[in-house]
Amino acid sequence: MKNVIVLGAGLTGLTLAYQLKKAGIAATLIEARNRPGGRIHTRYNEGEAPVEMGATWLGEKHESLLALLQELDIPVFEQFLQGYTFYEPISTSPPQVFLLPDQAPNYRIAGGSSTLISKLLNEMDPEQVVLGQRIQKVEYQDGVFVLESADRRFSCNILISTIPPKLLVERLEFTPKLPPELLQKAQQTHTWMGESIKVAITYPRAFWREKNYSGSVFSNVGPISELYDHSNVEQSLFALKGFMSGALHGAAQEQRKTLVIEQLVKYFGEVAREYTTYFDCVWQHEPETFAPYHGYILPHQHNGDPIFRADYFGGNFIIAGTETASAFPGYMDGAVLSGMECAERVKVLTMN
Numbered sequence: 001m002k003n004v005i006v007l008g009a010g011l012t013g014l015t016l017a018y019q020l021k022k023a024g025i026a027a028t029l030i031e032a033r034n035r036p037g038g039r040i041h042t043r044y045n046e047g048e049a050p051v052e053m054g055a056t057w058l059g060e061k062h063e064s065l066l067a068l069l070q071e072l073d074i075p076v077f078e079q080f081l082q083g084y085t086f087y088e089p090i091s092t093s094p095p096q097v098f099l100l101p102d103q104a105p106n107y108r109i110a111g112g113s114s115t116l117i118s119k120l121l122n123e124m125d126p127e128q129v130v131l132g133q134r135i136q137k138v139e140y141q142d143g144v145f146v147l148e149s150a151d152r153r154f155s156c157n158i159l160i161s162t163i164p165p166k167l168l169v170e171r172l173e174f175t176p177k178l179p180p181e182l183l184q185k186a187q188q189t190h191t192w193m194g195e196s197i198k199v200a201i202t203y204p205r206a207f208w209r210e211k212n213y214s215g216s217v218f219s220n221v222g223p224i225s226e227l228y229d230h231s232n233v234e235q236s237l238f239a240l241k242g243f244m245s246g247a248l249h250g251a252a253q254e255q256r257k258t259l260v261i262e263q264l265v266k267y268f269g270e271v272a273r274e275y276t277t278y279f280d281c282v283w284q285h286e287p288e289t290f291a292p293y294h295g296y297i298l299p300h301q302h303n304g305d306p307i308f309r310a311d312y313f314g315g316n317f318i319i320a321g322t323e324t325a326s327a328f329p330g331y332m333d334g335a336v337l338s339g340m341e342c343a344e345r346v347k348v349l350t351m352n
């Protein structure tokens, strides 16, 4: 039987391997990081709210993701938005408070987004997932791929990449080379959220709710540009979480922390200093997600482009991953859809 290797154990790779497992096909996942999940990364700290450093929200339109969550028996819950929200348009006038208008609800995954990753991982045999192996070279000859990391070699007949397209073409050396039109497009393909900085602060109590604040903030002044209540599904552990200006990627974490706490004190008062833990994640510093762009790239640029879903190396190399998805590319839903659609292609390939 033809053997299958999947590069990347993020949501696309794990969804794909899960679908293949159900069809009796055991794919091996090779992951560069020492943890699975890729851009899904919940930080867990005993006695504190789990906090998302990566993907957090989904909506009712995200049908592929919702179906997978239901199949794996993982509940979702509504983002807390009750009460007043702060809006800070300029630094020279005080922040304003307003009530958010009614809108379609956003949901979070109970237990944190990484619950989905752990449940998918539990469906695999342990030897199916190889962590800490960054593939650097791919050679294809006579129906066989040979892959090389710094210290190991792997081989397979069917190869699937779930690495963001820009990284795939810039960080891996292919022999023979990938077609020039694919290289050019992939180099200019935006990796969704790759530039962002996530910040989360856990608290012993939700002091903002006590004063009828939602915990949400929208600020042009920063350093936090958007902030939300991030308490757990049981509403027993409390946190605030949001996005910080990407300009602070070069600052030391201690400096970012000081700026964040001062900003929170401005809205909520001295009680904001009584935090339990501060977390942030600068995704630009993660070489498994981010590579610098040459020139200006629009958000979602070339996401979902059909060039990624074409056949390469006689149809034995498939490019998957959320940026390649035919719907909701960039999002968790796109990753699930890409994994599902790719599984159908692999089933056909392994039959021949």
Ligand SMILES: Cc1cc2nc3c(=O)[nH]c(=O)nc-3n(C[C@H](O)[C@H](O)[C@H](O)COP(=O)(O)OP(=O)(O)OC[C@H]3O[C@@H](n4cnc5c(N)ncnc54)[C@H](O)[C@@H]3O)c2cc1C
Residues within 6 Å of the ligand: 007, 008, 009, 010, 011, 012, 013, 030, 031, 032, 033, 036, 037, 038, 039, 040, 053, 054, 055, 056, 057, 058, 133, 134, 135, 136, 162, 163, 164, 167, 171, 172, 192, 193, 194, 196, 197, 198, 283, 288, 289, 320, 321, 322, 323, 330, 331, 332, 333, 334, 335
């Ligand atoms: C800060 C942030 C916030 C987000 N918020 C949301 C949100 O609220 N809602 C939403 O729907 N989506 C959100 N997203 C997007 C969401 O995280 C992604 O759509 C999804 O996780 C992508 O899954 P993937 O498997 O396609 O890619 P990835 O998660 O990027 O997985 C690719 C995997 O490939 C691995 N890899 C890279 N190079 C190599 C190599 N050379 N060899 C082997 N392995 C390699 C990586 O380590 C990674 O694990 C957010 C992302 C970020 C970063």
